[in-house]
Amino acid sequence: MHHYFEKFEAYRQSRPFSGNPAELYEPVNYIMELGGKRMRPILALMGYHLFEEDYSPALPLAYALEIFHNFSLVHDDIMDAAPLRRNQQTVHIKWNSNLAILAGDVMLIKAYEYLLQIAEKERIVPIVSAFNRVAREVCEGQQMDMNFELRKDVSIPEYIRMIELKTSVLVGGALEMAGLAAGAADADVQRLYHFGRNIGIAFQIQDDLLDAFGEKAEVGKQIGGDILQNKKTWLILRALELAEERVRYRLETLMNRTSDDPAQKIEEVKAILEYLNVPVLAEAAKAEYQKAAFEQLEAIEVPTERKKALTILAESLFSRKS
Amino acid sequence: MHHYFEKFEAYRQSRPFSGNPAELYEPVNYIMELGGKRMRPILALMGYHLFEEDYSPALPLAYALEIFHNFSLVHDDIMDAAPLRRNQQTVHIKWNSNLAILAGDVMLIKAYEYLLQIAEKERIVPIVSAFNRVAREVCEGQQMDMNFELRKDVSIPEYIRMIELKTSVLVGGALEMAGLAAGAADADVQRLYHFGRNIGIAFQIQDDLLDAFGEKAEVGKQIGGDILQNKKTWLILRALELAEERVRYRLETLMNRTSDDPAQKIEEVKAILEYLNVPVLAEAAKAEYQKAAFEQLEAIEVPTERKKALTILAESLFSRKS
Numbered sequence: 278m279h280h281y282f283e284k285f286e287a288y289r290q291s292r293p294f295s296g297n298p299a300e301l302y303e304p305v306n307y308i309m310e311l312g313g314k315r316m317r318p319i320l321a322l323m324g325y326h327l328f329e330e331d332y333s334p335a336l337p338l339a340y341a342l343e344i345f346h347n348f349s350l351v352h353d354d355i356m357d358a359a360p361l362r363r364n365q366q367t368v369h370i371k372w373n374s375n376l377a378i379l380a381g382d383v384m385l386i387k388a389y390e391y392l393l394q395i396a397e398k399e400r401i402v403p404i405v406s407a408f409n410r411v412a413r414e415v416c417e418g419q420q421m422d423m424n425f426e427l428r429k430d431v432s433i434p435e436y437i438r439m440i441e442l443k444t445s446v447l448v449g450g451a452l453e454m455a456g457l458a459a460g461a462a463d464a465d466v467q468r469l470y471h472f473g474r475n476i477g478i479a480f481q482i483q484d485d486l487l488d489a490f491g492e493k494a495e496v497g498k499q500i501g502g503d504i505l506q507n508k509k510t511w512l513i514l515r516a517l518e519l520a521e522e523r524v525r526y527r528l529e530t531l532m533n534r535t536s537d538d539p540a541q542k543i544e545e546v547k548a549i550l551e552y553l554n555v556p557v558l559a560e561a562a563k564a565e566y567q568k569a570a571f572e573q574l575e576a577i578e579v580p581t582e583r584k585k586a587l588t589i590l591a592e593s594l595f596s597r598k599s
Numbered sequence: 600m601h602h603y604f605e606k607f608e609a610y611r612q613s614r615p616f617s618g619n620p621a622e623l624y625e626p627v628n629y630i631m632e633l634g635g636k637r638m639r640p641i642l643a644l645m646g647y648h649l650f651e652e653d654y655s656p657a658l659p660l661a662y663a664l665e666i667f668h669n670f671s672l673v674h675d676d677i678m679d680a681a682p683l684r685r686n687q688q689t690v691h692i693k694w695n696s697n698l699a700i701l702a703g704d705v706m707l708i709k710a711y712e713y714l715l716q717i718a719e720k721e722r723i724v725p726i727v728s729a730f731n732r733v734a735r736e737v738c739e740g741q742q743m744d745m746n747f748e749l750r751k752d753v754s755i756p757e758y759i760r761m762i763e764l765k766t767s768v769l770v771g772g773a774l775e776m777a778g779l780a781a782g783a784a785d786a787d788v789q790r791l792y793h794f795g796r797n798i799g800i801a802f803q804i805q806d807d808l809l810d811a812f813g814e815k816a817e818v819g820k821q822i823g824g825d826i827l828q829n830k831k832t833w834l835i836l837r838a839l840e841l842a843e844e845r846v847r848y849r850l851e852t853l854m855n856r857t858s859d860d861p862a863q864k865i866e867e868v869k870a871i872l873e874y875l876n877v878p879v880l881a882e883a884a885k886a887e888y889q890k891a892a893f894e895q896l897e898a899i900e901v902p903t904e905r906k907k908a909l910t911i912l913a914e915s916l917f918s919r920k921s
Contacts, residue, residue, distance in 0.1 A: 296735075301742040352704060356697040375678040375745065378700055382674060383738040385707055390731045393724060401724055402715060409712045413618075416705040420623040423697065 279586060281322045281332075285315055288336045289343065294387065304368045304380040305387075308347050311363045317342040317451040323586045324455030324469055327579050334396045338404065338458055341391035342451050345408075348384035349415055351377055356423065385412075397458055404457050411450035418442030425509055429529075436514050437478060445477025468573045475570035476591055482563040483595060485510040489547055490556055501543035507532045511562070512555050513546075519553045567595060601908060603644045603654075607637055610658045611665065616709065626690045626702040627709075630669050633685045639664040639773040645908045646777030646791055649901050656718045660726065660780055663713035664773050667730075670706035671737055673699050678745065707734075719780055726779050733772035740764025747831055751851075758836050759800060767799025790895045797892035798913055804885040805917060807832035811869055812878055823865035829854045833884070834877050835868075841875045889917060 289309070294302040318339030325335035353359075354367040355377050361367060369377035392408060395401050421439040425431050453470035461469070488503045489512060503510050513532065517525055528549050536542035550556060570591065574584060611631070616624040640661030647657035675681075676689040677699050683689060691699035714730060717723050743761040747753050775792035783791070810825040811834060825832050835854065839847055850871050858864035872878060892913065896906060 297739060298742045298746055300746060301739060352700055355700060374696075376742075378674055378677060379738055379742055379745075382703075382707065383735055385704065386731055386734045386738065389711060389727065390735070393728050393731065398724065402720065405711065405727065406715050409708055409715065412708045413705055413712070416701055416708065417619060417623060420620045420698075420701055423701075424620055424622060 279326070279332075281319045281326075281586070282315060284333070285318045285322060285336065285339055285343075289318075289340055292340065300376070301380060301383060304351070304372050304376055305384055307371070308351055308362075308368055308380075309344070311365055313363065315343060317346050317447060319590070320448065320473060320587075321451045321455040323590065324452040325459045326586065327469075327577065327583050328456070328459035328461050335455055335458055337391045337394035337396075338454055339451075341388040341408070342447070342454070344384050344391065345388040345412060345415075346447065348381050348388065349419070351381040351384065353419055356419065395458055397460070400457055400460065404454050407450060407454050407457060411446050414442045414446045418444070418446075431509055431514055433511070433514055433518065436509070436511060440481040441474065441478055444481060445474045448477035448480075449473035449475075462578070465577050465579075468577045472570050472573040472577075472587075472591075475566045475573065476594065479563045479566035479570060480594055482511050482559055482566065485512050486556060486559045486563070489543075489550065501539070501547075504543050504546045505536070505539055512550055512559055515558055516550050516553050516555050519555070520549070524549060524552070563595075601648070601654075603641045603648075603908070604637060606655070607640045607644060607658065607661055607665075611640075611662055614662065622698070623702060623705060626673070626694050626698055627706055629693065630673055630684075630690055630702075631666070633687055635685065637665060639668055639769060641912070642770065642795060642909075643773045643777040645912065646774040647781045648908065649791075649899065649905050650778070650781035650783050657777055657780055659713045659716035659718075660776055661773075663710040663730070664769070664776070666706050666713065667710040667734060668769065670703045670710065671741070673703040673706065675741055678741065717780055719782070722780055722782065726776050729772060729776050729779060733768050736764045736768045740766070740768075753831055753836055755833070755836055755840065758831070758833060762803040763796065763800055766803060767796045770799035770802075771795035771797075784900070787899050787901075790899045794892050794895035794899075794909075794913075797888045797895065798916065801885045801888035801892060802916055804833050804881055804888065807834050808878060808881045808885070811865075811872065823861070823869070826865050826868045827858070827861055834872055834881055837880055838872050838875050838877050841877070842871070846871060846874070885917075889913075 294305040294309070296302050321339040321342055322332050322335050325338075326332040350362060351368050354362055355369045355374050359367050360370050365371075367377075368380060372380075388408075389405070392405050393401060395404060418439055418441070421435075422443055425435075425439060449470040450473070452473040453466055456466035456469045485503065488498075488510070489501060491500060493500050509532075513528070516528060520528060528546070531542060531546055531549075571588075574587060574591070577584065616627040616631070618624050643661040643664055644654050644657050647660075648654040672684060673690045676684055677691045677696050681689050682692050687693075689699075690702060694702075710730075711727070714727050715723060717726060740761055740763070743757075744765055747758075747761060771792040772795070774795040775788055778788035778791045807825065810820075810832070811823060813822060815822050831854075835850070838850060842850060850868070853864060853868055853871075893910075896909060896913070899906065
């Protein structure tokens with residue numbers, strides 16, 4: 278058993294942010310300490326470990342990825358006017374929007390500083406190049422998400438493209454950059470990327486599903502949050518595609534207003550989704566992306582034994598009932 | 600005569616920003632097209648040209664620097680709630696703050712994309728490393744500036760450090776990175792940096808001076824703008840240091856409120872500054888940084904002939920009466 282999480286946390290905790298003025302770095306340490314699964318850095322360590330026995334050279338890359346992820350959370354939370362992140366105040370609420378903008382900026386720069394600490398100096402340029410592409414796509418995904426809030430006619434392929442950009446390219450990119458750092462063959466680097474990208478999409482569809490049909494204890498938050506926020510999730514978009522005129526009209530009406538009776542609204546929307554068989558279709562869509570992901574992992578040309586950690590992690594992401 | 604400006608503009612204009620969603624890139628092209636002197640890219644081209652006959656390989660670096668500079672303007676304008684930039688609406692006013700945040704983010708990433716296009720591949724890592732340091736310091740300068748707004752006791756050395764971080768390190772950094780790209784000796788790279796850094800500080804002191812004591816036609820904006828905004832410029836901070844109790848109290852009173860009679864306020868503050876001999880002291884401080892700058896330029900080990908463009912440019916920055 279390898280202790281990827283513990284190794285990453287030890288590395289991160291011994292490198293807190295500091296500098297002058299101190300006010301700039303307080304919110305950075307705050308958001309970095311809020312926790313989370315550290316999924317992207319762990320994937321980077323596991324990806325590197327496919328090819329190299331000692332995966333500690335991947336720690337600066339892992340840290341850069343986690344800093345970038347948290348930068349995007351700080352800025353997205355301003356844009357989404359989100360009061361809470363991991364049950365704690367968001368940076369722009371605890372401090373203010375100006376500091377949240379500037380702290381985010383310095384985090385993005387710090388991510389590049391850690392990329393330059395990658396030991397394999399001759400591989401830094403291709404890694405930074407991949408990082409640039411992924412970082413730009415994450416911004417494009419956020420813009421797409423903001424655009425969708427103003428649109429009524431979002432298609433499923435558009436939705437998939439949005440979640441792909443907003444979250445999955447970074448999951449795929451973490452593995453891709455780890456492969457680049459380890460000196461993996463181009464074909465394997467590509468497989469790592471598409472493994473992560475497909476895992477990311479499957480995970481987001483599952484997330485949409487659990488938000489409406491999960492058990493509260495297992496999901497760790499109130500069921501039906503997306504429905505109450507009128508979010509255009511995979512479930513809602515698919516339902517709008519499938520519904521006959523009368524049902525579609527009712528669903529649109531429900532999703533266009535704030536309900537006086539939240540529990541009743543959640544029940545009615547879920548009833549419509551089930552009437553249209555959407556949960557089963559979502560499971561099938563998720564399973565397809567999962568399958569595509571595992572095919573990529575299987576094709577990577579290293580002994581199966583080496584892939585155990587990634588296989589277990591990826592399976593654990595989908596082991597919840599939904 | 601070399602056409603640095605025209606060459607840079609031709610390069611920039613043939614590389615407009617594009618991508619999906621288009622909404623994300625519109626404000627980027629808007630701010631990049633607002634104009635300006637293109638000081639940082641021109642300095643980078645001139646710095647490279649000290650060492651190499653053909654300076655076109657420095658164009659991607661020059662563009663990266665101008666993109667970074669404009670990124671910082673977009674985010675700073677949100678933080679400063681500035682309605683206008685170069686007499687046009689700022690991005691967050693013309694669109695909204697969310698788009699200004701995200702457009703700025705993508706610009707910062709795009710700056711790194713252009714850094715990776717530098718032809719001298721083996722020099723990219725040291726250049727990106729210098730860029731990271733400068734970019735971080737620019738954020739720190741903005742934080743210092745925001746801190747100063749809430750403080751009464753800012754000293755001249757603190758003020759100099761703030762303008763150094765907020766603007767001069769990028770001027771110095773542009774020349775430093777150009778030297779790195781051209782493969783200059785370490786000592787010359789350092790001289791280039793300190794030449795630019797000192798020029799930047801001298802220019803900012805001159806800017807403070809012109810805002811209060813320049814001619815409107817020459818400054819291109821209303822005289823006394825800083826005074827009406829109660830900005831703690833070099834002039835005001837030096838005056839507060841020098842003034843006896845009674846005058847200091849009067850100056851603080853004037854700087855703590857919005858006047859009903861702007862012209863009268865400007866006149867009285869200027870009278871206090873002149874009474875304390877502050878304009879002469881500012882000229883002397885400016886001259887000292889100018890001198891330090893030109894000493895660095897002289898020490899660079901290339902024929903004097905090669906330094907002509909940088910000398911003429913630097914002198915032209917200070918040729919206005921003030």
